[in-house]
Amino acid sequence: MDDSEEIAPAVQSILDAARERGGGGDRVSVTPRSLADAFEAAENDGRTPVIAEIKPTSPTAEGERTDDPVDLAQQMVAGGATALSVLTEPEHFGGSAATLERVRDAVDVPVLRKDFVLYESQLDVVEADVVLLIVRFLEAEGTDDLADLLTAARERGFQVLVETHTAAEVEKALDAGADIIGVNNRDLGELAVDLGTFEAVAPDVPEGVTLIAESGIQTADDVLRMRDAGADALLIGSAIMDHGETTDVEANTRRLTDADTDAIETTTDT
């Protein structure tokens, strides 16, 4: 990928910052909380598997939430979140490794480290149950190879969510050995969100791969739409965080984790 083209300026700036950020120190070794088990437990419990994202701000958000991330995490879990995602990118998303560490200590659900990992050493920053690798960013000149990073992450104990946006990227993820694939409805080139992206790309992901719909999911209807298209789980940030407002994060989460059950009740009622 020529990353001077086709990528939104805000995303280019994120990528430039990621290139500059060093790695951690000692090699991380983690005993992860199983994402697959958490999804299964949620399903058995009648909850839609939702990964709720703690994102104090973002290039596309209005405003910033300054609440204690641990409070937010606890409200999300109380609202039925199956797992949490914590942004650790400091410059554009207001995240930090320390925040992730505090959140992971405070809850017992799996925690995804959401960052822009380009080199193996950047895996050695903080223990998390899952790390994100973004196919598109790993095509940029001078970054580590996706398959190598996937192996390096697994050797440290991490589960790996590989993020895609197109059928071609899904193929690359599969070739690299991904077993958890996310399809991002947000185009990192334009930052526009289209839930049709997941619907178009999902059929290319084989059974047996855990499939996650990411971004732009706002309402219970959106949840059902993504579930109908094959999503095993959903990654939801803004609709839960509600940037700039002080609404009820637990209620925001519950509305989305109850989407499948509410739909069944509505069907039986009528």
Ligand SMILES: O=P(O)(O)OC[C@@H](O)[C@@H](O)c1c[nH]c2ccccc12
């Ligand atoms: O806030 P949303 O639209 O619910 O999206 C959450 C998450 O999918 C989004 O933060 C995200 C997914 N992949 C990314 C890659 C970079 C930055 C952000 C993201």
